[in-house]
Amino acid sequence: MTSMRKLCIAALLAGLPWVANAEVVVAAGAKSPLAGLSKAQVADVFMGKAKSVGGNPAKPIDYNGSPKDEFANGIIGKTPDQLKAHYAKLQFTGLGGAPKEVGSLAEAKKMAADDPSVLIYLEKGQMDGSLKAVFP
Numbered sequence: 001m002t003s004m005r006k007l008c009i010a011a012l013l014a015g016l017p018w019v020a021n022a023e024v025v026v027a028a029g030a031k032s033p034l035a036g037l038s039k040a041q042v043a044d045v046f047m048g049k050a051k052s053v054g055g056n057p058a059k060p061i062d063y064n065g066s067p068k069d070e071f072a073n074g075i076i077g078k079t080p081d082q083l084k085a086h087y088a089k090l091q092f093t094g095l096g097g098a099p100k101e102v103g104s105l106a107e108a109k110k111m112a113a114d115d116p117s118v119l120i121y122l123e124k125g126q127m128d129g130s131l132k133a134v135f136p
Contacts, residue, residue: 026135032116048096057117060099063108
């Protein structure tokens, strides 16, 4: 294959919208009693249908830069637009709203470490000792 051909292929591939294959996990602070949550329990908490799991309070937190698409599609089972519409409906009816959003993953991790009821989602590779995976 000629150098020019390789360059053209590389340029074409660079412009394609890649589907992220990041493995998304739901996490709580390392000392949280929350553990072993099912997909349905995670969906209920993040969709505002449940405020606790197994008798333990559960507060969903979102953050700028989160893997929203992968989380919405893969775990909640809705597109990001469907999830946004769901939150708008909750807010309009006075039954809740979207999870609290903070400015960064670092801030979300700190909240989870400080408050055992906080749940966040992130890419598996972003986990650290301050967190434990509760799903999957």
